[in-house]
Amino acid sequence: MSAVQVVVAVPRETREHERRVALVPAAVGKLTGLAGLQVRVEPGAGAAAGFDDAGYAKVGATVSGEALDEAQLLVGVQPPTPEQVKRLAEGAVTISYLPTGAELPLVRALRDTGRTSFAMELVPRISRAQGMDALSSQAMVAGYRAALIAAERLPRFFPLLMTAAGTVPPARVLVLGAGVAGLQAIATARRLGALVSAYDVRAAAAEEVRSVGADFVELDLPPLEGTGGYAREAGAERAARQRELLAPHVAAADALITTAAVPGRPAPLLVTEEMVAAMKPGSVVIDLAAESGGNVAGARPGEAIDVGGVMVWGGRNVPSQLPGQASALYATNVANLVQLLVVDGALAPDLSDEVLAGCCVTHAGEVRHAPTRELLEKEGG
Amino acid sequence: MSAVQVVVAVPRETREHERRVALVPAAVGKLTGLAGLQVRVEPGAGAAAGFDDAGYAKVGATVSGEALDEAQLLVGVQPPTPEQVKRLAEGAVTISYLPTGAELPLVRALRDTGRTSFAMELVPRISRAQGMDALSSQAMVAGYRAALIAAERLPRFFPLLMTAAGTVPPARVLVLGAGVAGLQAIATARRLGALVSAYDVRAAAAEEVRSVGADFVELDLPPLEGTGGYAREAGAERAARQRELLAPHVAAADALITTAAVPGRPAPLLVTEEMVAAMKPGSVVIDLAAESGGNVAGARPGEAIDVGGVMVWGGRNVPSQLPGQASALYATNVANLVQLLVVDGALAPDLSDEVLAGCCVTHAGEVRHAPTRELLEKEGG
Amino acid sequence: MTGDSGTALAYLLVAVCFIVALKGLSSPRTARVGNAVGAAGAVLAVVVILLVERPDRLLAVLAAMVVGGAVGAVAARRVVMTAMPQMVAVFNGVGGAAGATIAALEMVEGTPDTGRLAVAAFTVLIGAVAFSGSMVAFARLQELMSGRPLIYPGARWVFGLALAATVAAGVWLPWGGPTWLVGALVGLSLGLGVLFVLPVGGADVPIVISLLNAFSGITVAASGYVLENTLLIVAGTLVGASGTLLTRLMAKAMGRPVTNILFGAFAGGSTLGGGAETDRPVRSASAEDVAILLGYARKVIMAPGYGLAVAQAQHALRDLAGELERRGIEVSYAIHPVAGRMPGHMNVLLAEADVPYDKLKEMDSVNPEFKTADVALVVGANDVVNPAARSAPGSPIYGMPILAADEAKSIVFLKRSLRPGFAGIENELLHDPKTTLLFGDAKDSLGKLVTSVKSL
Amino acid sequence: MTGDSGTALAYLLVAVCFIVALKGLSSPRTARVGNAVGAAGAVLAVVVILLVERPDRLLAVLAAMVVGGAVGAVAARRVVMTAMPQMVAVFNGVGGAAGATIAALEMVEGTPDTGRLAVAAFTVLIGAVAFSGSMVAFARLQELMSGRPLIYPGARWVFGLALAATVAAGVWLPWGGPTWLVGALVGLSLGLGVLFVLPVGGADVPIVISLLNAFSGITVAASGYVLENTLLIVAGTLVGASGTLLTRLMAKAMGRPVTNILFGAFAGGSTLGGGAETDRPVRSASAEDVAILLGYARKVIMAPGYGLAVAQAQHALRDLAGELERRGIEVSYAIHPVAGRMPGHMNVLLAEADVPYDKLKEMDSVNPEFKTADVALVVGANDVVNPAARSAPGSPIYGMPILAADEAKSIVFLKRSLRPGFAGIENELLHDPKTTLLFGDAKDSLGKLVTSVKSL
Amino acid sequence: MDGVALLTVFVLAAFVGYEVISKVSSTLHTPLMSGSNAISGIVLVGTVIIASVAESAVAVTLALVAVALASVNLVGGFLVTDRMLQMFRRRS
Amino acid sequence: MDGVALLTVFVLAAFVGYEVISKVSSTLHTPLMSGSNAISGIVLVGTVIIASVAESAVAVTLALVAVALASVNLVGGFLVTDRMLQMFRRRS
Numbered sequence A, B: 001m002s003a004v005q006v007v008v009a010v011p012r013e014t015r016e017h018e019r020r021v022a023l024v025p026a027a028v029g030k031l032t033g034l035a036g037l038q039v040r041v042e043p044g045a046g047a048a049a050g051f052d053d054a055g056y057a058k059v060g061a062t063v064s065g066e067a068l069d070e071a072q073l074l075v076g077v078q079p080p081t082p083e084q085v086k087r088l089a090e091g092a093v094t095i096s097y098l099p100t101g102a103e104l105p106l107v108r109a110l111r112d113t114g115r116t117s118f119a120m121e122l123v124p125r126i127s128r129a130q131g132m133d134a135l136s137s138q139a140m141v142a143g144y145r146a147a148l149i150a151a152e153r154l155p156r157f158f159p160l161l162m163t164a165a166g167t168v169p170p171a172r173v174l175v176l177g178a179g180v181a182g183l184q185a186i187a188t189a190r191r192l193g194a195l196v197s198a199y200d201v202r203a204a205a206a207e208e209v210r211s212v213g214a215d216f217v218e219l220d221l222p223p224l225e226g227t228g229g230y231a232r233e234a235g236a237e238r239a240a241r242q243r244e245l246l247a248p249h250v251a252a253a254d255a256l257i258t259t260a261a262v263p264g265r266p267a268p269l270l271v272t273e274e275m276v277a278a279m280k281p282g283s284v285v286i287d288l289a290a291e292s293g294g295n296v297a298g299a300r301p302g303e304a305i306d307v308g309g310v311m312v313w314g315g316r317n318v319p320s321q322l323p324g325q326a327s328a329l330y331a332t333n334v335a336n337l338v339q340l341l342v343v344d345g346a347l348a349p350d351l352s353d354e355v356l357a358g359c360c361v362t363h364a365g366e367v368r369h370a371p372t373r374e375l376l377e378k379e380g381g
Numbered sequence C, D: 001m002t003g004d005s006g007t008a009l010a011y012l013l014v015a016v017c018f019i020v021a022l023k024g025l026s027s028p029r030t031a032r033v034g035n036a037v038g039a040a041g042a043v044l045a046v047v048v049i050l051l052v053e054r055p056d057r058l059l060a061v062l063a064a065m066v067v068g069g070a071v072g073a074v075a076a077r078r079v080v081m082t083a084m085p086q087m088v089a090v091f092n093g094v095g096g097a098a099g100a101t102i103a104a105l106e107m108v109e110g111t112p113d114t115g116r117l118a119v120a121a122f123t124v125l126i127g128a129v130a131f132s133g134s135m136v137a138f139a140r141l142q143e144l145m146s147g148r149p150l151i152y153p154g155a156r157w158v159f160g161l162a163l164a165a166t167v168a169a170g171v172w173l174p175w176g177g178p179t180w181l182v183g184a185l186v187g188l189s190l191g192l193g194v195l196f197v198l199p200v201g202g203a204d205v206p207i208v209i210s211l212l213n214a215f216s217g218i219t220v221a222a223s224g225y226v227l228e229n230t231l232l233i234v235a236g237t238l239v240g241a242s243g244t245l246l247t248r249l250m251a252k253a254m255g256r257p258v259t260n261i262l263f264g265a266f267a268g269g270s271t272l273g274g275g276a277e278t279d280r281p282v283r284s285a286s287a288e289d290v291a292i293l294l295g296y297a298r299k300v301i302m303a304p305g306y307g308l309a310v311a312q313a314q315h316a317l318r319d320l321a322g323e324l325e326r327r328g329i330e331v332s333y334a335i336h337p338v339a340g341r342m343p344g345h346m347n348v349l350l351a352e353a354d355v356p357y358d359k360l361k362e363m364d365s366v367n368p369e370f371k372t373a374d375v376a377l378v379v380g381a382n383d384v385v386n387p388a389a390r391s392a393p394g395s396p397i398y399g400m401p402i403l404a405a406d407e408a409k410s411i412v413f414l415k416r417s418l419r420p421g422f423a424g425i426e427n428e429l430l431h432d433p434k435t436t437l438l439f440g441d442a443k444d445s446l447g448k449l450v451t452s453v454k455s456l
Numbered sequence E, F: 001m002d003g004v005a006l007l008t009v010f011v012l013a014a015f016v017g018y019e020v021i022s023k024v025s026s027t028l029h030t031p032l033m034s035g036s037n038a039i040s041g042i043v044l045v046g047t048v049i050i051a052s053v054a055e056s057a058v059a060v061t062l063a064l065v066a067v068a069l070a071s072v073n074l075v076g077g078f079l080v081t082d083r084m085l086q087m088f089r090r091r092s
């Protein structure tokens, strides 16, 4: 290890309910091997995800309580604390989820200490950046879990079974929001034999839903296409109309899984309390968007509440339910991003690259992400 | 309703953890319609399974606290209490599960009060009796649940997924005991994309396992064929050898589901504590046989315990986890049996019928089931 | 009499019609049109011969034609479907007789050279054999005669001698044999035909008819040579060649070489005593046959069972259903509650193969449908369609409700053998006259069916 | 000179050899043997003509044959694979010339009647057209001449006039035309052939060669008529009929009527200016072609993408793989990490179709394999095999690792159109000379491929 | 027509017959047999010729019988084949 | 041989050619074209006959040229077809 090696620090995640870790040993090995970096890991960083310190040591990482001190690159799952940021080296770079709207103080700290910070959720959804796309990789975990939890909580069979003791009809599953998580939920529920239908506002969604074998619910509403492949927020009137048209579909469903989101905005309210109440007793609602406002009225993150006999399960850090594999996927995303940052063994982010430009929040004392900058300016810097 | 109508009574199940009910409204309708019986239901009998009293009333049943008094036919899920038996009419008939070995006092009471009793678990496993085969219908529920619980509890994906953030390998599921429950567990795990293999001692099992798409684990041990399609108990030596040969397969599994049983005997011990300890941390073991002794050492019914990082989940009344549909299936079985008992509107069990002869425990003051009779004689009457 | 070149051209056109007819007959789609083209050709030929050639004795000829045509037409209209094969035998026989008559008359009255005489003798021989053989075949199929092969001690010597005598007469004739020999040749040949067909087993008679059909084709071709008429040569050769091939194909479909069928009985009477094979007869067929049965049905009900699971043939079954549906055939799946080896076994399989749920019919709702189904396709199932459940008290399945596959217009079983299913009891339905068996692993069989249905 | 009947029989045998040869050539399995049988027939014919018939001027004839044979053999051995079509054109042309020469000499020196003279004139015409047309075709394929259709003002009038003059000469000759007309006829016919082929577009030349091939077949048949030689009639007719059908089949494979190909250019020069179609040429093929490519490969790698999911063709893909494996072909699936529209999309689909996990190869492990693959079958994928990811900085996929399908010996795309995929950028690989496109919904195309591979 | 020419015709016709029939499904065997049998009824043409040239009364009678027999074959053959083929009619 | 007989031969041969070639895959079009072209090289037989009966020197020369040309066609045709067909060889 020469003195000029870039030091990458992996903190132990401290936020509640976070069981993932930003780099798993395999990813550490990839970075030290390919990019020639030095990796330092806080003790117990991978414990909750099933990776012990010895595993990190074996691939050449230093396990140390001072891992963050003077590190040039911090890679985390959740955003670092302002205190952690201060411990880093001058001009250090951070990579993590960074929901800027909710983390304005942190953004200020990053800007004011001259850190360069990248937000994983801002990686553009373009083909070449898919290897760094943590939103996708974690949404896949969440979608799979959503379907599985629905199947496990529903006091009925998912599949159709014709038996000597009578026929068990298949469960009806409705998925609202057919992005990455929604599609995975559809596919998983279909595997289990449920009758699955789905709705989404994007124009491409119908074909995508059918491409995983489910029925698309045609509502005869105009599509809501945003930028970068995302959806746009619906006006109040259209939202209400959509709820109205969806009501009978919701009422007919045994299990409802919602995943709708619009980037940078609270999750759209797709299902009202009345719509839940109209479902059969014993039905199950899984709201993956519960943390960001909820698609379902009354859903509470991390809780399963009973609404007139219907169980409403609100997701909270769902990927942490499969912490090992979710971490492995996230770590690959991070490692791919790190490889983009490191040129000839040195940290040299090329901010003219579309991908880095897209996900860079602060750099050289400036906030580069326009919406965040505007937010800060509104709040008075 | 004429005075001569046979009165069928459905008690509210009182045993702990029992959420099923012996007749669901649809089955009540079938009996009153087809067989012309009168059905009386204890209040709240179907509540835990999601059937309210009003539903019973609607199909013509009388909902009453005195349902059992002077009834000629009692149909239950769990065996009745000796007190319940006393309330029935002279020469009444009971249908329920009746694990005679564990219920000798009840058998005595049934015999001594001259009741005719039928045990659902003794219905012969022949093709024409499949409509009355509650072991099959409930094992189907249990097998489905076993796979689903394994999938939900395992902190890994079941399916293989090749993604931009790396490849998620499929989970390996091992099923021991490929009877009705085992096959259903295999099929469900396969649907979710796991790599499934299975073992059973019966000669036909290999083909049956492959017929649901899984690999059969060939152990090069002679098959253990019992009577009536059941397995035979293994000698100590063979059992030990089987465990030894299975050990590497168990160690390689991410999820282990056991369902092995031998009728009238405690469940065979297939997996020792050492074998569990040799599994990877985070693995899951589902023992459906926990209630009858357990296939897995240390499994406790109704509990999920941690054995060195491996979760061992012991089943307890697993069909009650899908109480509505399990009840509906059971009710169909019961109704089919009742139809065999009722000739021209009167209870007239033809005990020369192979099916009724097989499952009749007591009749006309005698114990007809030979092993039970022997047990009672050994205990001195 | 060799017509002018206009007539010859017309005859050529007729020959082309016949070729087109045969072409058409080789596929069910075009068979009827083909036959019509052939008939049109025949009409053209008759018109030419009567109006253009204007033969002597026109009225007598016309009368003979009208009588013969009327007899043929009435017979063809009246015959019941099941008697078709013997009808074909009769038609074939009279055709052969006509050819033989031509040659005999030409020998007696004409002035042919040696070569032509030889061919004429050959024509008489083969035409007479076709005639008498066909008549025996007819008698046996019509049950005017026992269906059993007739074998007597020394049968092969008798046949051998008769053959030698006939050939001798045939050879002597052109090289200066006396005219009465023609009569002898006719008599001998007729006898030869009888001796030829008598020892053939009843079930093999259709193959013999096909061979005799080829013979009468050759008779026609040979008489064409005698008369120097190209049309007869071409038409006769077509029939001869296709009949020969057809005979081979039919023998192949029965899994036996032609010679074994024809001369098996001579080889020591071994087929005489053995009644075992007809003890519990079943009808097995090739994938192509079953494909035609399916491909020209209106409604097909699939009844899958454990064998589908063993063969893991669920995908293949769905493929077949898709192929049939593409042809506008109504397809559904009858799911017996205990099919397979676990509750819902068929559901698991068919869901894996992406069969839409609404195509799966429960037993109670599908059973009334079988009556209107053209084919019940039983794929690796056995107990669940075994009528013993209704009719055999004491059997382990007595009283179990079963799929009413036996009510379909025809039933096809895909299984590997005649072995019973789980309950271990024989299935009468396998021996039903409406039933056809396609032996083999279900996946293989279904694969073949898909290919064959596609190529219909 | 009409040989005795031994010779005639030998010729008949030769004709049968030729029929067998053509039969063999219609399937790749039997083609080589068939060709050998044809060659054997040809040798027999030569032996008979030289040894049995013993023509005058035997030595000179022998010498001419040796020279011609040597030239043919050397040319056939030397020619590079890509020049095969022009070689065939040359051979065809010289054959036509030979036939025309026979007829011309027979007209000048023989004493044929009017009918035979008419046929001879026809033979000269058609043989000469076959010759000169083939030579022009050769010149264009060999790039001795521009590949573009040659159109000049009034082209159709010139062609029409030449045709009329030629036909007039041909008609006059048998009805008493002077001998010098033979020379005129030859000249006119040669010119006609040139005029006939010049305006045909470069890509259509192979179809014209096929038509000229049929012409030379007819020439041979007609010269057989002139010489009263059945062998020539049969062989020539075989070639004429099969060549005509072949021409139609080839035109159909290109989706255009024959007349359009031949005379399109006369219809106003519309194909002259339009360079758009050759702008970004792609090669599309029929399912049968692709089936042969696949069925005779050693190793095939499937690269599925979003289109597979849209078409829900996973079962069909598995069927095709199964069919190929049954033929002993190594098949695997290359799964690109972002194929489809959700992570693991291909896994979900292929698991549903029961594709064993060990057949799925990750990109990194399969990429080195493409080099040794005979065919990369790209099923509804686009971006994940787009070489722009390697070569086009600035494209939205630049830098993304892709499946190295372009390194396979040949690439087949199953897609519906030339539309791009998710990233919205053109795919150079579609225009690669190694690439073949099979247009259509992936499920339909795969279904057809399964059927076609089965029938190989 | 000389012998070899007739032989050539024969060989070619045999090829055509063979080519056309090969690969026929066995379900069509019966109609095909019957259809080709009908074609051999064209021997009628031959019988008419013979009836026309016959000299003795016996010969004329025999020839006329042959005409009738051939007519039975020709007419009956095509009709019976058509009836069989009605089974294969395709619904629209 | 009379004209109609030759026509019959012609028609039958045409049927055979058509039957045999129908339903050929387009990948075989080129070898098939080349193979049938080779067959038409049998015109060699005709050229030899003509060379044998030719009278004038010009005619003899022309006929011999025709013999040579036909030989090119016959020999080259079969050989070049064989080379093309090697591509379709099946591994064992």
Ligand SMILES: NC(=O)c1ccc[n+]([C@@H]2O[C@H](COP(=O)([O-])OP(=O)(O)OC[C@H]3O[C@@H](n4cnc5c(N)ncnc54)[C@H](OP(=O)(O)O)[C@@H]3O)[C@@H](O)[C@H]2O)c1
Pocket: B126, B127, B128, B130, B136, C304, C305, C306, C307, C308, C310, C311, C337, C338, C339, C340, C341, C342, C343, C344, C345, C379, C380, C381, C382, C383, C384, C385, C414, C415, C416, C417, C418, C419, C420, C421, C422, C423, C440, C441, C442, C443
């Ligand atoms: N559903 C349940 O829960 C359950 C559980 C246990 C038992 N059972 C019993 O199982 C039986 C089910 O009836 P079933 O009709 O489905 O099955 P079955 O009566 O057992 O018959 C299955 C048939 O499939 C054929 N077969 C096996 N492998 C095949 C292959 N690879 N390809 C083609 N055919 C194959 C066998 O004939 P060949 O050997 O000749 O091929 C056999 O006759 C009932 O008796 C039922 O009571 C059911």
Ligand SMILES: NC(=O)c1ccc[n+]([C@@H]2O[C@H](COP(=O)([O-])OP(=O)(O)OC[C@H]3O[C@@H](n4cnc5c(N)ncnc54)[C@H](OP(=O)(O)O)[C@@H]3O)[C@@H](O)[C@H]2O)c1
Pocket: A126, A127, A128, A130, A136, D304, D305, D306, D307, D308, D310, D311, D337, D338, D339, D340, D341, D342, D343, D344, D345, D379, D380, D381, D382, D383, D384, D385, D414, D415, D416, D417, D418, D419, D420, D421, D422, D423, D440, D441, D442, D443
């Ligand atoms: N995997 C993920 O998580 C994910 C998520 C979102 C986006 N993406 C992006 O999606 C792309 C995936 O690449 P890809 O190669 O799989 O797909 P692709 O580039 O989108 O190409 C799909 C091709 O399939 C063809 N197609 C569509 N329907 C068809 C049908 N019914 N039959 C036959 N062909 C059909 C289309 O061509 P025709 O229209 O001509 O038929 C199209 O060119 C990448 O750019 C990736 O970044 C991936």
Ligand SMILES: NC(=O)c1ccc[n+]([C@@H]2O[C@H](COP(=O)([O-])OP(=O)(O)OC[C@H]3O[C@@H](n4cnc5c(N)ncnc54)[C@H](O)[C@@H]3O)[C@@H](O)[C@H]2O)c1
Pocket: A125, A126, A127, A128, A129, A130, A133, A135, A136, A139, A176, A177, A178, A179, A180, A181, A182, A199, A200, A201, A202, A228, A229, A230, A231, A232, A234, A259, A260, A261, A262, A263, A268, A270, D338, D341
């Ligand atoms: N190019 C790539 O590499 C790539 C990778 C992954 C995802 N993507 C694309 O990104 C897009 C977003 O995927 P995501 O899962 O991150 O989306 P997301 O999490 O932002 O939203 C989830 C889904 O909710 C839907 N939605 C929003 N408002 C809704 C409403 N009112 N009602 C119903 N549905 C509503 C959205 O359309 C989206 O499909 C998709 O188009 C996906 O194909 C692209």
Ligand SMILES: NC(=O)c1ccc[n+]([C@@H]2O[C@H](COP(=O)([O-])OP(=O)(O)OC[C@H]3O[C@@H](n4cnc5c(N)ncnc54)[C@H](O)[C@@H]3O)[C@@H](O)[C@H]2O)c1
Pocket: B125, B126, B127, B128, B129, B130, B133, B135, B136, B139, B176, B177, B178, B179, B180, B181, B182, B199, B200, B201, B202, B228, B229, B230, B231, B232, B234, B259, B260, B261, B262, B263, B268, B270, C338, C341
């Ligand atoms: N004919 C019918 O209608 C019908 C219906 C249902 C089931 N059956 C048959 O009944 C039989 C029993 O089914 P079940 O599920 O009720 O059985 P079960 O519950 O008694 O036992 C479950 C499985 O454990 C297996 N087993 C026993 N000892 C074992 C050991 N030491 N190691 C591994 N496995 C062991 C048994 O073989 C059996 O397959 C099966 O053969 C089934 O096919 C028949």
